[in-house]
Amino acid sequence: MTVRRVMGTETEYGVTRPGDPRANPVHLSGQVVRAYATGAGPARALPTGSGWDYADETPLRDARGFEMARALADISQLTDTDDPTTANSVLSNGARLYVDHAHPEYSSPEVVSPRDAVRWDRAGDEVMLQSLATLAAQGEVLRLYKNNVDGKGASYGTHENYLVPRAVPFLTIAAGLLPFFVARQVLVGAGRVGLGQFSERPGFQISQRADYIEAEIGLETTLKRPIVNTRDEPHALGEKYRRLHIIVGDATLCDVGTLLRLGTTSLVLGLIEAGAAPPLELADPVAAIREISHDPGLRHTVELADGRRMTALEILATYRQAVQDHLGDDVDADTREVLDHWDGVAADLATDPTRCVGRVDWVTKLAVLEGYRRRDGLEWGDPRLSAIDIQWSDLDPARGLAARMRASGRLVTVVTPEEVAAAVVDPPVETRAWFRGQCVSRYAGQVRAASWDSVVFEPAPGRRDLRRVQLPEPLRGSRADIGELLDSVGDVDDLLAHLVTGED
Template identity: 60%
Template structure:
């Protein structure tokens, strides 16, 4: 296959509310985020989510292991990196669709289940929006109003992540991955940015840019995700058989509301990864002189004309960089190599990638229905023209945030979707189904079905395990180290034979928890 691989998206949501505590103080984002997660678990109905008595299985988490060959000492790590420690005060649940919904760094985070194509990643990412909206409806019924935003900045200096994950063979040297990907990730916002009002981390300068995350990048390569943010993250936490796989954890992308933008972000990067894996000599040789600065130069110019320097003296635009990769991917796709099967997913991604690039070169406005930053830029420009105001106008900044509001009655992107001005790639009924049904071709099927069928007897779960109660109520861990095993074809009949986890465990290999 080519663009098909195990992948998924994690999205931290922005959150606001006018709620106060008994002393009249505003509730903290941590408290509000907990309300959201607990509201979904309480209101979604039987079998939709694990109960509060269950937890996350942290046994295989390795957040301080670095792909460059070492592990950071815990005493030297920032507290935000210690994601392998259970905190019983933090709301945390696993859903029947195989996703995780929990509080992460004072934000509600929806981590989608493992899927095997960009289109499925889009479907389950959109399902996360419906999960969040269901939680808000439950809170509203209780008289608690909360707003959620699918974005990455608050306009005041804070940034929160949308992380992508890709399964990559362990045989590919990490240094080669990093070197090959940096120029592409620097330029990818040209086709996959969500757009942002304000330049600089605190929006200290007026303007519009392509990417929500570019101004928060501070290093080329590194382990951190909330400080000294790198272009290429080095966390070596595969959530899979470690000697076979690595998980490429990408933290530079934007939360996207436009279907085509989401598919382009994941599909193009998956194709570049396949190029690195199969034709490393064909990867474009574009050594950028200053990659972090280049990311900001490209992001800050919606005209797409600014250039960045390479070490060998070339001056290239973001479009040039992205097209250099596309040309090599297109050549590989027709090479006849067994890894490059022109399935429907690959044809769709490469066709969209080419048509969007051509459109951006000739008439960027023609891409408004597909590329999110273009759509947002057009909408805000029309308002600015009517109102006669600049990019620093408070109403423009408010509209930038309102673009990402998940409430269909308020969210500007939601309204454009409903009006057909942002092209839909996944029918709404299919997204709704993904809220409760797990993907059929990964271990997420087993995880999600166990939650749905036996939720009260599931003691915990993680990406590569489920913890079940045996006949004596003892916790037993079942390992799921291979992301494409434990799928529907392999486990549907097994699950159908049992009515309890104790019975199910008689056919599974497990270990004491």
Template identity: 35%
Template sequence: MRRRVVGIETEYGLTCATRSGAPPIHDADAAARLLFAPLALSGRAPNVYLRNGGRLYLDVGAHPEYATAECDSFEDLLAQHRCGDELLNQLNDRTRAELEGLADPERIYLFRNNVDSAGNSFGCHENYLLHRRRDFRQVAQGLVAFFVTRLVLVGAGHLRRSGNKLSYCFSQRAEQMWEAVSSATTRTRPIINTRDEPLADAGQYRRLHVISGDTNVCEATTFLKVGMTSLVLDAVEDGMNLSDLELADPMLAIRQVNQDLSAQVKIPMAHGGELSALDIQERILQRVVDVLGIDINDSSCDASTRQVIDLWRRALAALRSGDWSSVDRELDFAIKFRLIQEYLKRKQTTLDDPRVARLLLSYHDIGPNGLRRGLESSGLMRRLTTEEQVQQACIQAPQSTRAHLRSSIINAAETAGIELAIDWVRASRIDDPSRYVLMNDPFATESEAVDQFISGLRARDEFLPA
């Protein structure tokens, strides 16, 4: 698999509830402000770049959002991705004393999901670095069928309501999409956002910004989602053509695919004929293998590629057979479906039982009441990171990307007591904006300009009183 810089932005669901069940004093906005109060007290706005190279901030609509640092390995990405949960749980722990001291004690709950009970949607955005090319728009259009049908493998699972009827489907996010390719992000919610904001040297790079994916709970699902997409991009850069798989109506197709648990409903194609989501995914997988010359039994095949191809194949086979048991510890939609079926059988109840909705919400709860840790420890959900890796990712940036440079600047500034204006590509001193440094190469781990900037910060530190 080719070296590629990847990052994930996760918007979290948030609610505040009382112990008694009465309406809380803190609505979502007030609870979010309370959650981020420690950052405000430290003199920082609720938008901060962290020592680990990531970014934590409060997004529109009272949604906490965590963006991972730039990662070029799955090990770093998965640890950084999970680190967002840890950081928000740490902030939430600091609200407990105040909230539990109320006459009717309250608690803030945070969720890795994409839709709330009122139908509001919030996202999980994937970012993939590409080499700049003139036909980017054409490439993006060619990838739409891949992203529409990918949800049958990496959707988080959802209990969908239509009128008075509840039914299980693959994805929470799919039916919040209203356009295939667009430069908008919130107004029309496209599958692929084409706004040209590379966050790197614009002469060399472009950023593929995918906003149609679900926020996954199972690490193996996130691994497959990012891994299969990275391999598809590798193949596209090597000449793979997907134009024959263009969908006639992507927005109709994404809804049809989402609601068909067999993944075999036929979708009209732009150039005539019909194919199912499984047909499309199987064709793309075979083309990726052929174009990249992948043989997972060859010792030269890297471990990540081997694992991605293996899980991709097994997932498609499970869907084709209708028996999900071979992947119901690795893929969110299958894990959640198994939990529902077991619960319905054990409780002798139906999908409209409110306890089922609470069960599903607990699946996404990142706090101590959430199901993930228990499922992982019992072997019912495959975990790929260790606690040590996640804790390290909370305090240390990936060492093989630009994130290392940003982290070094932040550490030096905090030691010197100097405030920075900083983003993904630029850092400057608030006390002297003329002193700044650019970091346009996402792969760079060394920079003379950054070293000089840090030296200036440390020079200030040397004159501070002991």
């Protein structure tokens, strides 16, 4: 069993113009995307006038086997029509940078290990910081936040994507994931000041997202958000693969938190694929996810369908044991790294959660908040604590509290600043993201559009003679696959000729 599989993250950042709370967030988000593209230049980011190739997107197809009638869809679910008022770019690192609803979003390139997921996720933060620097030089000061709530009713997403074989029935996946996702937050929750969607009650909870989760399984992502999302857009060979689109998680700023978020989930998916998920079923998963989030003491037990009660740590230990039972003898380094962190964090949470400062986001945030409560005698309803919660996730290294803790060595890091800096420019080498990113950096003027599974060339710009290269296999188009060919061809025409004839 291994953590390695095709995966990636999506981050919708909170955006503000200080002193101007009425600023149009769609406009601000468009500024952020355009500023990165112009600041980085065409070899690092497709001009935002380029297209996103929507040909293969089906946001209304449901994994349970039916397609939603377009007329019934909420307008906010339609992401497959190219809107000229919003900005979109594809980056040389294989990522997509665009405006999603009212937030700038960075969708990471496909990677195959949780460690690389951390690396290209943090590269997204650097992309955003470079954009802010470009804007600041033009006199436009904006702030970006890597969080998921405004505390006043709005929530925005940090999503995870995992490639799984189509042969595994969706409801089997959902059943295996539900208890895990309800419990997972104690390892990887980001922490939040305020209880309830509008922070109507004072207090601290483990997860940013829990109070906004209102269904067990469903298609919607902007209303009635489910624990397990059924959106069925594989962005790959549909008869062979499923892309699980996970919306229940929080944005994590601790490297270990991101590593565990992706790594433990990949392992649990491995259990489900092997038919080895623990036979746990919760009586009421939606109630349970909130109850666990509202208990930073980690003592609360949730009811199972068979009447038993378990804590979140006990549920996770059951999954961990199942992983151990199916691990096999050949454990790769990526899997070992995730298991070591999982075991270390779980043991410390069980004995003294404060030992997890620097590794678990909510514990780290809570330590700072409790520090202020102790030193300054603050109650949970004090706006200073709410302000700290928001400022925690400010990307600005001078203002952001998590960023400052990382800079002063208080957060355990999995990747180095140099690795992150390189990932802003370079694509991961093991997936088709490598081909996508290389096309941006090598053929900037001739890439007309791209998507997860295609690159559309305009070999003679202005002639509207478009050629689409399809990439339905996420592991094809890697450096090992196509690096030699790319180095050997002279220009786009040459490349296309080789790809069409299959000479490589």
